[in-house]
Amino acid sequence: xDGIEAAGVSPSRRKQRLTLVAVSLGVVMVxxxxxxxxxxxxxxxxxxGSSMTGLQWVTNGYLLALAVTLIVGGKLGDRFxxxxxxxxxxxxxxxxxxxxxxxxxxxxxxxxxxxxGLAGAALVPNTLAILRSTFPAAELNxxxxxxxxxxxxxxxxxxxxxxxxxxxxxxxxxxxxxVPIGLAAGALAVRWAEESRAADRAERFxxxxxxxxxxxxxxxxxxxTSASGRAWWYWAAGVAAALVLLAGFVMRQRRxxxxxxxxxxxxxxxxxxxxxxxxxxxxxxxxxxxxxxxxMQNVNGRTPLETGVRLLPLMATFMVGSPLGGRxxxxxxxxxxxxxGMALLAASFFGLxxxxxxxxxxxxxxxxxxxxxxxxxxVVAGTEAVVGTAPVEHSGVAGGLQTTANQLGGVLGTxxxxxVIATIVARTLPVALHRADVPDVxxxxxxxxxxxxxxxxxxxGAQLNLAAQVNDPTAAAITxxxxxxxxxxMHTVMWIGAGIALLSALLALLIPARRRGRAGx
Numbered sequence: 001x002d003g004i005e006a007a008g009v010s011p012s013r014r015k016q017r018l019t020l021v022a023v024s025l026g027v028v029m030v031x032x033x034x035x036x037x038x039x040x041x042x043x044x045x046x047x048x049g050s051s052m053t054g055l056q057w058v059t060n061g062y063l064l065a066l067a068v069t070l071i072v073g074g075k076l077g078d079r080f081x082x083x084x085x086x087x088x089x090x091x092x093x094x095x096x097x098x099x100x101x102x103x104x105x106x107x108x109x110x111x112x113x114x115x116x117g118l119a120g121a122a123l124v125p126n127t128l129a130i131l132r133s134t135f136p137a138a139e140l141n142x143x144x145x146x147x148x149x150x151x152x153x154x155x156x157x158x159x160x161x162x163x164x165x166x167x168x169x170x171x172x173x174x175x176x177x178x179v180p181i182g183l184a185a186g187a188l189a190v191r192w193a194e195e196s197r198a199a200d201r202a203e204r205f206x207x208x209x210x211x212x213x214x215x216x217x218x219x220x221x222x223x224x225t226s227a228s229g230r231a232w233w234y235w236a237a238g239v240a241a242a243l244v245l246l247a248g249f250v251m252r253q254r255r256x257x258x259x260x261x262x263x264x265x266x267x268x269x270x271x272x273x274x275x276x277x278x279x280x281x282x283x284x285x286x287x288x289x290x291x292x293x294x295x296m297q298n299v300n301g302r303t304p305l306e307t308g309v310r311l312l313p314l315m316a317t318f319m320v321g322s323p324l325g326g327r328x329x330x331x332x333x334x335x336x337x338x339x340x341g342m343a344l345l346a347a348s349f350f351g352l353x354x355x356x357x358x359x360x361x362x363x364x365x366x367x368x369x370x371x372x373x374x375x376x377x378x379v380v381a382g383t384e385a386v387v388g389t390a391p392v393e394h395s396g397v398a399g400g401l402q403t404t405a406n407q408l409g410g411v412l413g414t415x416x417x418x419x420v421i422a423t424i425v426a427r428t429l430p431v432a433l434h435r436a437d438v439p440d441v442x443x444x445x446x447x448x449x450x451x452x453x454x455x456x457x458x459x460x461g462a463q464l465n466l467a468a469q470v471n472d473p474t475a476a477a478i479t480x481x482x483x484x485x486x487x488x489x490m491h492t493v494m495w496i497g498a499g500i501a502l503l504s505a506l507l508a509l510l511i512p513a514r515r516r517g518r519a520g521x
Contacts (some may be wrong), residue, residue, distance in 0.1 A: 015192050019134045019299045022188035023127035026090050026151035029178050029185070030120040031154035032161070033062060033097075038293040039162035039304045039311075040171040044109070047171065054106040060292070060411050061110045065117025065125075067212040067407035071400040074125030077455055082126040082133070083195045087186050089123025094182030101172035125400050131187075132330045133196035155315065159293075163308025206260050209252045213260070216245035218410065252492035265398065270334060270511045274385025275405045277338055280504045281378035282409025284345050284497050287417035288314075288371060291490055294421075299357050299483060310361060314368040321376020337381035338508035344374030346501035353494045357483040359405075379406070385511060421489035421495065428488045438474060481501075 037044075041055050050058070056224040096119055099112035131147060165173040223238020253259040266272045289311070296307040321341075327335040351367035387401045 009469065014293045015194075016134055018188050018192040019130060019194070022193055023086065023130050024147055025188070026086060026123045026127055028064070028154040029090070029093055029097075030124055031151040032158050033120075033175075033178070033183035035069070036162035036174050037062075038289045039159050039308050040166050041290075041293060042297045043166050043171045043304060044106075048103075050106045053422075054110070056348035057110045057413055058106070058113055059286075059414045062113040062117045062120075063286075063407050063411040063414070064217060065114045065410060066120045067117075067404050068217045069210075070125055070404045070407065071119035072210045073121040073123075074129070074400045077126040077129060077492055079254050081195050082129040083193045083360070086123045086126045086130060086193070087189050089126070089181045090189070091121045092119030093123065093232035094179050094186075095119075097175040097178035097182070098181065100175040103113070103172075107369065119285060124403060128191055129196065133194055134336045149328045152288040153319065154244040155318070157315075159289075159308035159315065160305075161308070163303070163305035166304035168305075177424045181505055189226050206252070206256050209249060209256060209260050212245055214253060216242045216249060217243045217411075219245060227343050236262040261401065261505065264268065268389045270385045270389045271398070273287070273507055274334065274338075274389075275401060277342065277378060277504050277508060278382040278386065278402065278405035279409040280500050281341070281345065281382065281410065282369070282376060282406050284349070284501060284508035285375050285411035285436075286410040286413030287493060287497060288348075288413075289422060290414045291417050291493055292352075292368075293301055293492060295355070295486075296364075299486060300359075311368065312365070313365045314372040317369045317372030318376045319372075323371040323376075323381035324373070328377065329384045333511070333513065334381040334385040335508060335511040336514050337377045337487060339344065339384070339505045341377030341381065342501050342508060344370050345378070346498050346505065347372065349494045349498035349501060353491055353498070357487055398404050404510060415495045416496070420493045421486070424492050425485045429481065433478070433485045436477035436481040436484075438477050440473060440477070455478055493513040 037059055041058070044050055044058060045055055048054075073089070075083060093116055096112050096115035099115065100109055103112055125201035127147065155204065161172050161177070165171075219238055219243035221237045223242070250263065253261055253263050276429035292311070296302045296310055297304065302310065325337050325341065328340075346366045352364075356364060382405075383402050386398055386405070443483065451502060
């Protein structure tokens with residue numbers, strides 16, 4: 001981040017460490033909220049009466065708002081002060097989290113999740129800029145490594161923490177947790193972090209370009225999320241509109257003197273491919289977290305805490321795969337670690353295809369381990385391909401692009417996997433009920449409430465208060481039918497995930513094989 005106004009004297013060791021703690025706490029909040037909500041989804045659905053679409057937007061509202069404004073947050077920090085934007089973001093995130101905890105309905109929860117995402121976009125891009133202005137070059141990589149470890153640890157702990165809080169307190173507790181973390185991060189930043197700004201703050205900010213990009217991504221995700229039960233042309237029209245807006249954004253960036261995203265960056269094949277693979281890798285991670293979380297709780301009958309514990313192999317091996325991917329990338333460049341990581345993701349999806357409604361955990365965890373290892377490699381090697389190949393003067397923008405790709409992949413993963421499951425359930429549930437010999441009158445009521453089946457809730461007899469109308473054999477038949485419908489949807493998304501991962505592994509081979517150095521190191 002060239003052009004940072006240097007403070008004449010290097011900060012003290014104490015100031016460096018406490019600044020690192022402050023920014024790490026900030027990214028801990030953002031990373032934690034990216035995974036902790038998956039565990040609470042079924043409980044939120046029952047308490048607030050959320051549909052599958054509503055559950056998707058509890059996750060997507062946060063991830064989408066974060067994804068489309070990350071670069072904007074970094075630009076604002078350059079102009080008005082990185083510490084200032086970080087503190088504003090931390091305070092906003094804590095307040096929005098409190099709003100989430102107090103939400104009386106799904107629309108209110110989604111609205112506060114969107115505010116969380118906007119606040120996260122103000123704080124995340126400015127954390128690395130604060131570290132850049134605080135640590136000398138010889139110590140910066142170590143500081144960034146600790147920053148990254150804090151983020152990975154928060155993501156890994158999310159399912160466990162979420163399970164504990166949901167099971168022993170309530171789902172609002174997962175959001176209240178952010179309040180003390182935010183207070184600590186803000187207080188430490190105000191007391192110890194140095195303010196820094198770009199030396200040249202006179203350039204115009206492309207508000208129109210930022211709005212067009214945000215609009216394109218919003219239209220895309222909206223079309224995919226709300227496509228369940230609609231004609232194919234509905235989502236096709238949404239995708240087409242999003243592509244038109246993206247084309248307008250590209251034209252705007254070509255003509256604007258100070259573009260938000262310099263298109264010259266994409267002349268690097270490694271950077272372009274790296275961005276795509278970060279998106280597809282996070283599609284896999286968030287898609288699996290969304291669908292497996294529903295499967296474990298509402299088909300296998302696990303509690304939120306038990307689900308969090310059972311997802312730990314995925315998150316733990318993600319943390320192991322990251323340094324392994326780093327070492328491989330250092331020796332081989334980003335090409336082969338990305339290809340290997342994507343191959344491991346494909347193998348994981350093929351393994352998960354073998355699951356049934358009554359599969360024991362011993363048939364689940366090996367594939368979650370493969371997924372974690374592969375994802376760790378993809379994230380590290382993909383980051384190297386994007387940030388490591390960008391010119392030094394655009395390193396900040398490249399960092400924002402990398403984070404945006406991660407978040408956009410999370411949005412698309414939850415959206416695509418959730419929409420496909422909902423669509424398959426809508427198509428297969430009537431047939432499954434008929435084959436299970438469920439009486440037509442009862443079957444009609446089950447079909448009306450198919451949203452419960454979309455969420456993997458198998459014992460629909462109790463959920464629909466049909467006890468007076470349904471005997472034990474019929475209730476068992478409803479359970480079998482809803483399990484069958486949900487598993488059809490889950491198997492379909494695993495096939496989709498395997499195909500995306502295999503194509504991504506081949507795409508990784510387009511990255512030049514020669515070793516890439518870290519720009520600006």
